[in-house]
Every structure is written in C-alpha cells, then in structure tokens.
C-alpha cells in the first residue's frame with residue numbers, strides 16, 4: 001500500500017513517521033462542536049497559540065509588578081533593548097543579516113514607512129506595480145502613497161492580474177510587464193505568496209528584473225514569513241514587511257517584522273519618518289534635538305515597543321528557530337502533496353485546486369474552488385462539522401495545513417467531510 005492511499009491507516013502511518021509530530025502538543029488546538037480537536041486550517045489567517053506564551057507573558061506582568069520602571073533595565077528580558085531579542089531569530093527566518101531586520105509596528109504601517117523611503121516618484125517615473133487583486137490594505141497603501149506625492153493612481157498604479165479565465169499570474173507576463181513598463185516604475189510591491197490563490201512568486205527573479213530597470217523592489221511577506229524559506233539578503237530586495245499573526249503564530253494583531261537591505265543601512269540621505277527609537281542608542285537618552293539613525297533596519301523604528309504584544313511573538317519565533325524553516329518546508333510539502341493526492345483521488349470531479357501544483361510555486365495553502373454548486377454552502381457545512389477554514393469571495397475555500405500543528409490525520413478527515421459536504 002502506497003503512503004498516499006486515502007485511508008485512515010495511511011494517514012496515521014504518515015503521522016507516526018513525522019519527525020515534527022510532537023510539536024502539535026506545544027499549541028492550544030481549539031475544540032470543535034463535539035469537544036474534540038477541531039480541524040484547524042487557518043494558520044494562514046490567525047496561527048494558534050503556543051502554550052509557552054502564557055508563561056512568558058506572566059513573567060512580563062510579574063516583572064512590571066515587581067520592578068516598575070526599573071524593568072526597562074532589570075526585567076529578566078529587559079524592556080529597553082527588547083526588540084533585540086528578535087534580531088537573530090528574524091535574520092534566520094527570512095534569510096537576512098542581523099542589522100537588516102527589526103520587529104516593529106504592524107504590517108501596513110511598515111509598508112507605509114518603507115514607501116516613505118523607497119517610493120521616490122518623479123514625473124518620468126511615478127508608478128507602483130502591484131498584483132491584482134492585491135490584498136486591499138496593500139492597494140490602499142500604494143494608492144494613497146501615489147496620491148500623497150501628487151500623482152494619480154488611475155494612471156500610476158499598475159496592476160497585473162491573471163489572464164481571463166486563469167487563476168494565477170503567469171511569471172512570463174509579469175517579467176514582460178516589468179520589461180515594458182519598467183522605465184516608469186518607481187516601485188514594485190508584490191507579495192511573496194499571494195493571499196487568495198496561494199501562488200508563490202519568484203522573488204529573486206523579480207528583484208533582478210525590476211532593479212535592472214531602475215525600480216526599487218519591496219515584498220509583502222504576510223503569507224510567506226514562516227511558510228516558505230526566504231533569502232531576502234541574497235535576493236537583493238530593497239525592503240520587505242510581514243505580519244506575525246498568520247503563519248508566525250504571534251497572536252491577533254501581533255507586532256510585525258521588517259527588512260531593509262544592508263545597501264541602504266547607512267544611507268542618511270533617504271527620506272524617512274523618524275522617531276526616537278530609531279535614534280542612535282548611545283545618545284538616545286541625552287534627549288537632544290538631532291536625529292542620528294541607527295545603521296540598519298532598527299533605524300526605522302519610531303516608538304518604544306509594546307512589550308506585552310512583543311512577548312507572544314518572541315515565544316513563537318523561538319519555536320520557528322528551534323525547528324528551522326528547512327524541516328518545516330519539508331513537512332509542509334508532504335502535507336500539501338498528500339492533500340492534493342487525496343483530493344484528486346476522491347473529489348477530482350467536484351473540486352478544482354487553483355493554487356499552482358508546481359512545488360516551487362506554492363506554500364502551505366491550497367485554494368479550492370467547487371466546479372459546480374454553491375461553494376458558500378459547502379463552506380458552512382464544513383464549519384458546522386468542526387472544520388475551520390476560510391471563505392474568500394467570490395468562490396474560494398482556503399485550506400492551509402501547517403507543519404507545526406496539523407496532522408496527516410486532519411487531512412484525511414477533511415477530505416471525508418468535504419466529500420460529505422458536497423455530496424450530502
């Protein structure tokens with residue numbers, strides 16, 4: 001019997017052979033309607049709570065109670081340099097040098113701060129290239145930046161979408177557009193993984209092509225960080241930003257991450273919106289009027305960070321560091337390969353997977369579309385039956401089996417419940 005046969009035995013065998021299986025116990029799995037663990041497939045939207053978060057938060061509360069303001073220097077994780085706890089963890093997570101990464105703000109805020117520095121439109125070169133349909137916040141951010149500089153999004157926001165009748169952007173179409181329009185593009189702002197389709201973009205190739213045309217390149221890694229291996233430094237991207245509450249399990253609204261390539265680390269001629277936390281650490285508390293940015297990504301910080309919101313992210317990034325993206329990616333592909341095989345075996349007539357099948361072009365998420373019938377009703381039937389997945393208008397159910405806490409057995413039950421939801 002082949003490992004990919006659709007059976008509970010095969011699923012359990014895969015779980016038994018899974019070197020990461022024990023990590024599931026490090027997370028709180030929400031109960032389904034019958035009280036047993038739900039089938040949780042929305043780690044791409046809000047990752048589950050690592051058990052160690054509670055204890056680490058309690059430590060911060062205790063230090064605050066015990067030390068008051070002295071916690072800035074005397075807490076067991078002193079608050080003043082708290083963001084430095086993230087430096088090495090983030091550097092390894094996204095393939096960066098330590099001074100290229102910082103934990104700060106939230107994702108859309110960071111996109112704006114990065115655009116202040118790296119979107120420098122001129123009359124000849126005013127445009128931003130994004131994908132279509134982009135996540136609304138990214139589109140709003142880009143369009144409002146264009147307007148802020150006195151240009152017109154109708155003309156200067158260039159959007160590339162899939163061809164008529166297709167679900168994914170063809171990489172060749174993207175390259176051709178950069179080649180043709182590159183001379184008037186100031187900034188290429190694309191996702192690492194597209195939130196709707198799950199398509200992974202060739203970030204290295206895009207960065208090379210766009211920079212050869214004189215454009216800056218930034219990536220929104222909301223759906224990529226903690227999902228696929230990244231090498232931001234080597235790929236040469238100018239900046240990147242990501243939230244920490246999706247694959248990274250940092251908790252609702254968690255503090256985000258940001259990358260600035262080292263070629264910009266000491267460029268004080270870049271415009272930036274500054275704050276005291278980005279100022280040189282040795283003179284910060286002399287409270288002088290001059291601004292001298294810390295070299296590197298830390299120099300873009302504004303405020304002293306909210307420790308109680310940083311702690312869950314720290315707890316979670318420690319787990320990513322202990323496991324490593326390589327092992328996570330290996331299991332992630334095994335999970336999605338298995339789900340694809342079982343969907344093909346059981347539901348090929350009913351369900352279309354719109355996510356690219358090529359392993360280089362997908363992460364954890366598979367986006368499913370019903371070939372006929374009412375997808376929304378099927379989604380609701382799944383929900384009633386203990387499956388947490390999500391529905392994205394107009395017609396997609398997104399499923400993200402994640403390697404830290406999903407089991408192969410979850411996939412087996414999912415395919416069975418989907419079958420039942422469709423066929424009744």
Ligand SMILES: *Cc1c(COP(=O)(O)O)cnc(C)c1O
Pocket residue numbers: 106107108109135137138191195220222223243
């Ligand atoms: C989740 C997500 C966001 C959310 O932005 P916040 O500022 O964290 O609210 C933005 N863009 C993309 C592509 C996302 O996937």
